Every structure is written in C-alpha cells, then in structure tokens.
Amino acid sequence: APDREEYHRECVRKTTRLHQWDVLRANKSTQAWGVEARCPFLDKAFLEAVMNLDPSVKMIDMEHKPDGVNPKMEKWVLRKAFDTPEDPYLPESILWRQKEQFSDGVGYDWVDGLKEHAEKEVTDAELANAAERFPDNPPETKEYYLLRSIFEEHFPERCGLETVPVGKSIACSTPEAVSWNPEWEKSVGDISGRAVGFSVNQSAKEEHSLNGAGDEGKASELDMTTMSDLGMHIALHIKLEGAIFIMSRVGE
Secondary structure, eight states, X not given: OOSHHHHHHHHHHHHHTGGGXXXXXXXXXXXXXXXXXXXXXXXXXXXXXXXXXXXXXXXXXXXXXXTSSSOBOTTHHHHHHTOOTTSOSSXXXXXXXXXXOHHHHTOHHHHHHHHHHHHHHSOHHHHHTHHHHOOSSOOSSHHHHHHHHHHHHHOOSHHHHTTSOOSOOSTTOOHHHXXXXXXXXXXXTOOSGGGGTOOSSOOGGGOOOOTTOTGGGOOTTOOHHHHXXXXXXXXXXXHHHOSSOEEEEOOO
C-alpha cells in the first residue's frame, strides 16, 4: 500500500467483501458435506481490536525491528503474540518464516501448472473470440477462459454469473488496490503473490521492504506495551478457540 490510510481502506474493503469470496467458498465447500466451519479471526471482538490498530503497525518494514530482534514482516503483531520462547507455541522456523500468498502456499508449481494446463486446453482462436462466448466480462487469459468454461458448465443460468464479483484484481486484491502501481495493470488476474513482487522460496528475513510505504508506513514509535497487551489478547483468543478451524457435525 502507498500509505497507512490506503492500507486501512484496503483492509476494510476486503473484510466487508469476504462474503463474496473466502467466506462464500468456506460455507459452500463445508456445508455441502454437513460441516460447519468456525473462523476465530472473524470474531467480532477480535476484528474490533485488530481493525482499531494504527495501520502502520500492520505494514511491512523489514528495516525496522520493533522488539529489537525480528524484522517487522507481514503479520508481525500476530507472530509476536506467539513469540514465547519460555513456552513455545510454534517452532521458531514456522513462526518467523515468510508468509505465502494463499494461492502460492498450495505450491508454486500448482499455480504455474494450472496456467500450462490451460494453454493446452484453450486455443488461441477460442481466446480471441472469448467475447462472443462470454459477452459479460470476457476472460482475458486462457486460464480464466478455462475456469469460466468449467463454471458455466455447472451454473449455466445467468443468476449464477451474477453471484460472481466483477473487477480487476492482482494477488487477490480488490479492484481499487490495482491502481496503487501502474505495473500491476499488466498482471491483473494473476493470483500469485509473485505478481506484486514477493520473492520465491526466500527466508522471511530476506523479503524486501514494502515499496512506497514512506515514513508513515514505519512504526518507529511503536508502543511495545500496547503491542504486548494486544499480543496476549490475540494468543488467548486463538488458544480458547483451539484452532484456526473448529468444525462441528450438523444435520446428521
């Protein structure tokens, strides 16, 4: 993000639109099998605490070490909540490793393999005439042509298409965030974090700083007492829930 204000706006946009993306997928994929997924990070009290943090606290600044030890990488506050060497909750190698974009976390080769598969399945002529087959928001790549074809095989009615959000995205951003960097316009539709410059197979300590954050993006005056209290709140909240997912059988 270019600054703390726009970072917060993007957090608000993504959170208020979760019902169109991640939460919708979670509901459909679990409840189709009689399972209910609970997401502790969507607890109202938790969201209230996190969304009221100064946005600069959540922005990356690999040159800064708020605790004097660990660079302020992505999700630094959450990591610090579990940084308890006297009673480790997670191995340090996991706690402080580079966070992957969700789509990359399943495997870089999976992301690239899907593109290669689409290249074989969709012809140049089909892509060139995509607007004829898909007049509404025609796909611009072979990968999205293939995915759109599969979607419409299962949901041919127009009402199915109307459930899909419209707008350009890069690395799972909102359409508004694409405008942050003119170069991103060239890679819209790429779900990989690599599209916005995140490195591949690198240690988190080698990850680059967030470009354009400026002085406002640095928590150089971070209140460590406040961070510590928040960290305890986060850790307690998660431990009480037991896991990122708590699933219960329903309708048996």
